[in-house]
Amino acid sequence: MNIMLTSQRLASVEEIQFKAVLSDLDGVVYRGEDAIPGAVERFNLWQKQGLRYCFITNNAEKSPAEFAEKIRRLGIDCAPDQVLTSAEVALDYATKKYPVGSGAYVIGSASLKARVEAAGFELVESGARVVIVALDRKFDYTMMTTAVRNILAGAELIGTNPDVIRPIAGGSYEPGTGAIIASIATSARVTPTILGKPAPEIIRMALEVVGAEARDAIMLGDQIDTDIKAARNAGVRSVLLETGVPVKGTPSTMPDYVLAHL
Numbered sequence: 001m002n003i004m005l006t007s008q009r010l011a012s013v014e015e016i017q018f019k020a021v022l023s024d025l026d027g028v029v030y031r032g033e034d035a036i037p038g039a040v041e042r043f044n045l046w047q048k049q050g051l052r053y054c055f056i057t058n059n060a061e062k063s064p065a066e067f068a069e070k071i072r073r074l075g076i077d078c079a080p081d082q083v084l085t086s087a088e089v090a091l092d093y094a095t096k097k098y099p100v101g102s103g104a105y106v107i108g109s110a111s112l113k114a115r116v117e118a119a120g121f122e123l124v125e126s127g128a129r130v131v132i133v134a135l136d137r138k139f140d141y142t143m144m145t146t147a148v149r150n151i152l153a154g155a156e157l158i159g160t161n162p163d164v165i166r167p168i169a170g171g172s173y174e175p176g177t178g179a180i181i182a183s184i185a186t187s188a189r190v191t192p193t194i195l196g197k198p199a200p201e202i203i204r205m206a207l208e209v210v211g212a213e214a215r216d217a218i219m220l221g222d223q224i225d226t227d228i229k230a231a232r233n234a235g236v237r238s239v240l241l242e243t244g245v246p247v248k249g250t251p252s253t254m255p256d257y258v259l260a261h262l
């Protein structure tokens, strides 16, 4: 990767010193259902060494418990509290800002709706204080209308993921959560609050999980615009893995290190 002029290429992650690891999932630990070569062995080694790690994803479709189960299935020891999704950050933000029992209109999976309810919100179609948007493959004009009407009546638009497009199996693509958020924001003429990477809050929450200061941690990721920028925004050193989405063009943020694989 010749564009990483200011990044240091590592032959092995062992060349740098750190006490805790924050890691993206898709493109770093697995792709689809398959583990990425080297990842399972590396995390097992860290676990044996007593090094703490936390996985961070902008995918709010599944709960931390569901992700932890998938990670364990691949052979990496992982408890639900070692996974943070962008939904946890969005809910942390929303529960601090709005009183228990506030209405929420949610576009997203059944798992996300259950978590919003468990966080103390009432799921409503009108009179919402917040409109929370995640990936929903059933998203349609009626849902867009309901979201816009709630926002026009005063609700805050909270997005869980800025990605407008996402790579899927077979080398193809599908529209991402960011595209759904943009359609609603455009119509309601508001600026959405978007949590999850690259916003630094998810990194700060992960640092609390591993009990480390920013300077003692590294962030592993395969995407500049989310993983690497989030690490930079939170003051954590970043390692770009070349196992995921290829970097196109000249990135606006350089990773501190570049690594072919774990």
Ligand SMILES: [Mg+2]
Binding pocket: 024, 025, 026, 027, 028, 221, 222, 223, 244
């Ligand atoms: Mg990724």
